[in-house]
Amino acid sequence: MQKSFAKSIVFVLLLFLSPKLFADSSALLAVKAAESLLARLIPVKYQQHFQFEKITSAIDVFELEDINGRLIIRGNNANSMAVGLNHYLKYYCNTSVSWYKADSLYLPAQLPSVPQKVRQQARCKNRFFLNYCTFGYTMPWWQWDDWQWFIDWMALNGINMPLAITGQEAVWYRVWKKYGLTDAQIRGYFTGPAFLPWHRMANLDHWDGPLPQSWLSSQLKLQQKIVARERELGMKPILPAFAGHVPELLKTKFPKAKITSLGEWAEFDKKYQSYFLDPFDPLYNAIQKEFLKEQTTLFGTDHIYGTDPFNEVTPPSWESSYLASVSKNTYSSLKAADPAAQWLQMTWIFYFQRENWTNPRIKAYLKAVPQDKMILLDYYCDSTEVWKQTDKFFGQPYIWCYLGNFGGNTMLAGNLKQVEERMENAFINGGKNMWGVGSTLEGFDMNPVIYEYVLEKAWSAGPTDTDKWIANWAARRHGAASDSIVRAWNVLNNEVYIKNAALGQSPLTNARPSLTGHGEWPTNPEIPYDNKSLLKAWRLMLNSDTLTATARFDLINIGRQALGNYFNVLRDRFTAAYNSKNLDSMKLNGDAMLHVIDDMDTLLATHSSFLLGRWINQARAMGINPEERNYYEANARRILTTWGARGGVLTDYASRNWAGLMKSYYHRRWEMFINDVTEAVKSGKAYEDKAFEQKSFDFEWEWTTRHDKFVNKPVGDALQISKYLYQKYATAIGAN
Template sequence: MKYTQTISKLFIGILLLTFLSCAHTPKRPVEELTYRLIPQFADRFIFEEKVASDSLDFYEIESKGPKIIIRGNNDNSMAVGLNRYLKDFCLTTITWDIADSIYMPDNLPSVPSIVRGKARCQNRFFLNYCTFGYTMPWWKWDDWERFIDWMALNGINLPLAITGQEAVWYHVWKKMGLTDEEIRNYFTGPAHLPWHRMSNLDYWQGPLPLSWLKNQENLQKQIVKRERELNMKPVLPAFAGHVPQELNRVFPKAKISRLSEWGGFPDRYRSHFLDPMDSLFSVIQKEFLTEQTKMFGSDHIYGADPFNELVPPSWEPEYLSSVSRTIYESMSQVDPQAIWIQMTWLFYIDMPSWTKERVNAFVNAVPKGKMILLDYYAENKEVWRITDRYFGQPYIWCYLGNFGGNTMLAGNMKETGMRIENVFHEGGDNFTGIGSTLEGFDVNPLMYEYVFDKAWDISIPDESWIEKLADRRTGKIDPHARNAWKLLYDSIYTQPAQLGQGALTNARPSFKGHGNWTTQPYINYDNKTLLKAWGEMLQATPRNNDLYSFDVVNIGRQVLGNYFSVLRDRFTKAYIHKDKNELSRIGQQMINLLTDIDELLSTHSAFSFERWINKARQTGITDEESDYFEQNARTLLTTWGEKNQSLNDYANRTWAGLVQNYYRVRWKMFIDDAISALNEGKEFDEKAFFRKVTDFELSFTQQTGYSEVQSKRNSVETAKKMYQKYASQIAE
């Protein structure tokens, strides 16, 4: 009897488990996203797929009792609907930075009436080759997971996905007869790989460790899997002609030429290019795409960018046409559905050489619709307007907004909005989307929210958009925050980001100018206006402390950085007038200001050199590898390349640790030498100082084991202290 009861209970248990298993359906990717980001409210959202009436994505939001219903034609559009609800009803901004906590109200607000949204374009592109060097080289999966969620929330469906390609090339070059040493020496250090991938640079800080190749291969598999789950089409790389010069050892008859010098690097780092007319070209393309598809799959969209900031072997239109045609045909022979995405930065940066005839020859050698062109820096120069809308090939209007990860408040918001509206009305049938091609994640996150909102039918005036932004950044409606953001919109965010920007604090010291083209400190607004915005911001009483803390540090950092230029000019004046007491007094003020800037920055992880270095070190699996990665990470942000390179300070950032231990040290050397020269009745020795400062810069890149604990000071209280200390001086 007991045996029969036991069997019966076991049978009932199995049936119950089977029923529960069958009743449970796997969560949609957008549901999983919701559980990751706001787990405390995830069960309050219901996501329903609904067929679109046309080819454009859409979403709907409504309340049903305690539940929030979000519908859309796929998980990507439903994520946009979720983000719209969070932003408009909860005053919640979810950033791309995993270090930022997510503010939510105590209760989910209901939606009074159904809210609908529809995409205005099919393609929403994001990223730049450079972003993978200036921001992402040390990212782990948790960083990528948060970032991919952010992309989905903002409707991005065409992300550049070039992580891990060296693992593919390693297998291809090995198969073609190159040795392990030849291949890994050919690659650059991790942070410089974007410029290797763009054919600008080889061998710099190689060899690349095998552990890096495997790590990045595994990471890319996770990246593309998640992006596809959220209805994105990852843009994978294709072969564009860049080869190791050692390939001539195996194929002595291959037509391989040396490309032009780039970035001031010596000849030994120059890249090599295989003539597309060489029969080996299609062989390599087939090997690469086949191996890549085996590793990472394919959505049939490939990025290939020959001649970026380089001089082609020939400027003849027939040659440019044959290069373009061969690259595309070699792709389509492997993947008949292949679409080629080409950035058009090269047309902008070398406009005199890329005449309309040459651009036309290059882009129209590819069948119509099989090439998509990225109008890379359209907030500054719209190439579509000077190329007859790219002669009919599809294109995407892109906002760049940042060079080198520079920490400068920049962005021409009104102009950007007008240009986007104009391209929707005047861009032609071959205008297919909106994108952003930022070089580094930066201190102007509002601009990227703004640009991707423009890809949807959110028809509110900019003034209202800014008010809503202010509400989200503080977690409440606060008049002081709104006033601050209105000042920023009207007076600060009026000019596009430029190549080589940086506060004078970050420049190689000099009596006048700014040391190098890479650290231009010029601003087109009165610093007193920015000071006023900072003061208004500091009077706000936020509920969302994380984003508000970022804002008060970010604005304060720029205010104080701008003021440093005033002090430097006073220092120069005192030197010219041989006023020893004034020279010493102003010199000490400059050093104290740099110390105070570093103190303010140290209160927020977004402005941390320590964070950058620690992430680089954590990438290594041995102490030796950690040291190697740290040196590579230091180099990119300081000298960029070799000693006294033309790109020196191109990736300058006003970050805690970098200000105190690098920029401040350089300025103290300069100030001390100027004071000594005046005291000794000598002229300042420019050459001696140059030798000293460049020796220091190089030595800084070679240090290892950096560790500086983030300050536990409160960001807001520290910002208020700095404001009280400097406001009257700046307002003079």
């Protein structure tokens, strides 16, 4: 009797105390996560200056307060604490945390105090980041060290909904094994590593495969670390779900299943087409259940699943009733496997195929899913805000996203003032179903200013003065307030960053050579500003004796763009000389064109972000034997150059201004062109671009099979080389 009574008392006490115990445990975990981030980011000698505390708030919030010489950073979770830490670093220490670990963090010798308590709330609950394509154009070769730094960067910038699609092939391997496919059939169904995003989006199968077994194993382990760390820092990783994409060979196991080709994509050969299982087929729900069960076992779940039927491909039918049934059944399959499931859908398809995705079809597709169970990414708001065209997505929740980069193209582009106007308008007029903001960039490296601005807007209290914001940005990139650096960024903000990024933007140096215009890609090598403005910003940035890592990036980035812009002038002079059959002028301008490319290469080699050797070394490091290392290198080379097969339409889509790539690939291609045009004039014949095109196809493909070595660590002094190149080109650029 007494024992039974005692047990009852203990049970009642546990019931009473458990919420408090849970809250205390949650607070300890959040503080511990923030402290661990601090330890990874800040040198040991500074760490005692900081103390983290958890506060209770239904809205994400952080506080900064100096107490007895220590900075107290409070937040309602680890993510908010990280944002608070970053706010202090940006606005008090004048430092900028790069998204690359190689860019060392600058800190002042004496950490500054915070004179008055700071409290700042998030303006929206959800902050999304990444794009399927980023996993091919930037991240395919990342190891844990790269991911660990980047996840910390995401936390510092308040991201709490990261796309997390690494390692899913290991899950699919288990699923397709259960459905009777062999090891060779499954690995052959997958594409090569850098092309997996387009396999995951059901654009193509098999290309550059089979995928090595070692890749599957290593990526599974990597994803487990990724999602664990993201959750630790208060994020909800967006995992994939089944969207109907199946191996064609599944038809041999289930001959009655309704499996159809999704048709041609990007002019790839028919054998690379992907296949779609009709959502009404009984097999659809079974595969969804099996995949989510395996994935949850391996990676856990936060119940938000990225699922994107029909990305850049044609649905079997455009009937509104059919499209509604597809979305209804897709969600039903998610719910059957996970009753708490929410479906995250990118709306790129509504932009990309707008002529087919009419409002009645979109409405039918969206409204077939229960309210708030589908979250939409308004994918390309810097160009077209689909929420404005669809009556705010007919009430379904959406996230305003800035894209700003295709293929990792290296081009200065963006418009802070327009972004400010559009984001403010969305916050005010976007409706209650505007659930957050984010970015869907296809590649890193370029224009970090735009992305940090977008993410910081999620924590703004209202309109932002872009001129004041850019002045602070200039100070933290340089490590201190500097009149010349602020003036440089004012020029960039008001005269250079005046047009948002478009598809296919890279300097003409990266285009397949031609006498006029440009090749298939890049499609937009033209600049919307006067190159003299960029020259002025470059000159102002040279007024310094020392540079932080982030300031070096900016200096190099501006310099290589100014030279790339000048290349257009030289090419047009070469063409004019060809038209007048002036061999001396052709020689002069042809040599100058090649010198510009080589000078760009020299400048780019001074920073790790612009090294082809780093990219190739990272790819080769994934291999466990010489055969695999060579395979990964070829894959890494192809994604940057030919993309697909010899002479394919996507050649140069992902073009980069990178050291090594400039000299070995772009220089050589332009040199071949200049020689062919010169020989045509010498022989009294017209230059034949079709003949050169075939020669170019052969060179491009051969380059992807080579194994020549490139520097994988910075070489040279960025400041001194920039000063030399400025003096070399300033008069010529200023005269045009």
